[in-house]
Amino acid sequence: MNNNPEILRFRIDGMACGACSARSQKALCKMKDIDSATVSLADGTAQVRPAEGALDNGLDAFIQEVTDRVDKLGFKASYLPPDVDEHDLWESEQEKTRADLAVRRRHLVTEFIFAVPLVAVAMGSHWGMPLPSWLSPHDSPLIFALFQLLLALPIIWSGRDFYRHGIPLLLRGAPNMDSLVAMGTGAALLYSLWSTLEIAAAASPEEAHQAVMGLYYESAGMLIALISLGKYLEAVSRTRTSEAIRGLMELxxxxxxxxxxxxxxxxxxxxxxxxxxxxxxxxxxxxxxxxxxxxxxxxxxxxxxxxxxxxxxxxxxxxxxxxxxxxxxxxxxxxxxxxxxxxxARIIHLVREAQGSKAPIAGLADRISLYFVPAVMGVATAAALAWLFFGNLPFGDALRVFVAVLVVACPCALGLATPMSIMVATGRGAQLGVLMKNGTALEASGHLDTIVFDKTGTLTEGSPRLVSLHAEGMDENEALALAAALEAGSEHPLARAVLGEAEKRGLSTSTVEDFCAVGGAGVTGRVEGHELLLGNERLLADHGVTLSSEQKALVVSLADDGQTPLLLARDGALVSVLGVADPLREETPGVIRDLRAMGCRVMMLSGDNERTARAVASRAGIDDVVAGVLPDGKEKVVARLQSEGRRVGMVGDGINDAPALARADVGMAMGSGIDVAMEAGDVVLLRGLPGVKTALGLGRATLSNIRLSLFWAFAYNVLLVPVAAGVLLLFGGPAMSPMLAGAAMSLSSVSVVLNALRLRTFR
Structure with a gap:
């Protein structure tokens, strides 16, 4: 796991859209004491890697520097210590989320209680709804205006955060979504207030009636209510992305x-x-x-x-x-x-860290969000002025165009598209036993076209076992007992395989005299007066033991099948041939078959000799084999594949495969040894080999999900911004109502979140 103390996490409160996270990230990356930083809108966190020497003055000084920089942007940053109890952290975040949702819900109820009658009063005459004469815009225009103002004031107060956050950011030259809403609704309110003063000062009923046409209280009020509804639904949906963490916590x-x-x-x-x-x-x-x-x-x-x-x-x-x-x-x-x-706890920390990270594909959306809000303000202003001076629209209608463009183009959907998909996908991956360390690994997994496997401990079980036993002139158990007696004093893996099988069969062994280990050949000794040899053909040849053609054929056959032959001779004659092998994992052939069906090239690397490696690969269903390679040789093979333009995933046990895991586009470490595996790869496979398929499938599904969200986010703005700017008016069509613009903007954000939540059903 990437529990690197150099990566510091901060919670950032107050971000409202992609422009906020993009601007925060850009500001942090510009700091000389920061090597790199990512800011996620989806979970409101920043991950910061200090530059070389940045912590020389102490961690507290660095934390203060970061929080001060974020505070200057108009947000609030707080440090999340790496050793904080994950359960406590999660509980505090859930409590904060529940409190935030409760506040949003209260505001929402207030806003709609007043917004619905406000719209009914303002638009009732247009919809054929009768109003009492004391409230009629024709009979009592001033009361009509003041009544709307009274209904609008509680809505404005309830939605004051749009102004409290948006206007200071606008004045700092760093506008965000709240700034757009504040400008749009603020302009409508100010113009409505001016029109109300004109009604009060009107010299004739005709002047008062003309001023009534400049009232847009209902647009401002309903706009705030609709956008608040969208943000509330978005917040509710986003709480569902933490269900993977909740499930782990409840364990x-x-x-x-x-x-x-x-x-x-x-x-x-x-x-x-x-x-x-x-x-x-x-x-x-x-x-x-x-x-x-x-x-x-x-x-x-x-x-x-x-x-x-x-x-x-x-x-x-x-x-x-x-x-x-x-x-x-x-x-x-x-x-x-x-x-x-x-x-x-370390798995939970890993998932949280991954959910706060970003994938490279997020860079495009971040760059666009950063400049999008100022561009929208320019488009809204230009469209309103064009209609006012060249389109001969009344000021009120031009103002509606201004407000509609500002609201409809809020870049929430754009900023949420990538981080929401990453949050849901990494959580779902954890539920399926695949731990993605960051968004980069998740995205890269979706691009892989070549999977390279280490053999021992990855495709195989990693512990040699006695898989065959051929005896001549004696019982199998007798031959095994003799071999076990010789191997009792050895720590070699082959010896453990022989001893393990003898123990499994409940065999007792005799005492060995004159025991001698012959390096690279085997062992010798005397048992109950018999001279015994156990090892390879060279050991037997050195002691004058010759093999018949049938015996030689048996030894070759075992080697071709991937077994290591152990030859047992007693008193100068071969009496048994034992075959030791590291058996394939039961799931290996199926996984290899499925990866090929997914269009991947599959390769096996092994330090074994060519014959043994190819025998194992054949049983696994792999044709592409590189044998006799050391750890640095495995890294060179991965590098060669990458030089050919391949996107390479390396699957190993996280120990001797570390160089190759680091070189690969995605290093996948088997999670049987959790401590080692979490340090070694970009992806940890807690469920073994089937996790490779899950990682590739999840990566591809996530990329597809992100692309779909980005497409709709871009398409939404490309289609609706011109409509809000009044393009349809050129062809005799209607202008977009600011209320409709607010509803469309909220719907776009919610749709992106719901699209991301589809990844929760990934199988």
């Missing part, structure tokens, strides 16, 4: 039973658990922290953490991880890693 129990020195138990909060504490884990309860089984045995459901569908048996000395479910027996565990140090 940790709140209380746990701690063993007392007298043998009793005491229930304590999980956050009070310390390393070394002994905890009683009952059937049906979840493991609260990482640790080891101190006594007892059970079966664990680890699907929530690793995706492993079958229960895993654990006994004394075995490791257990927070979030896994105890299925059967009760046991006592000793806590080792607690709080933010658990594997589950």
């Amino acid at each position: 940790t129990p709140e209380q746990v039973e701690r063993m007392l020195p007298d043998g009793g138990v005491k229930e304590i909060p999980v956050r009070a658990v310390m390393p070394g504490d002994r905890l009683l884990i009952k059937p049906g309860s979840r493991i609260p922290v990482d640790g080891v089984v101190a006594s007892g045995a059970s079966s664990l459901d680890m699907s929530s953490l690793t995706g492993e569908s079958m229960p895993v048996d654990v006994a004394e000395g075995d490791e257990v991880n927070a979030g896994t479910l105890n299925i059967s027996g009760a046991f006592v565990m000793e806590a080792r890693r607690v709080g933010s140090d658990t594997a589950l």
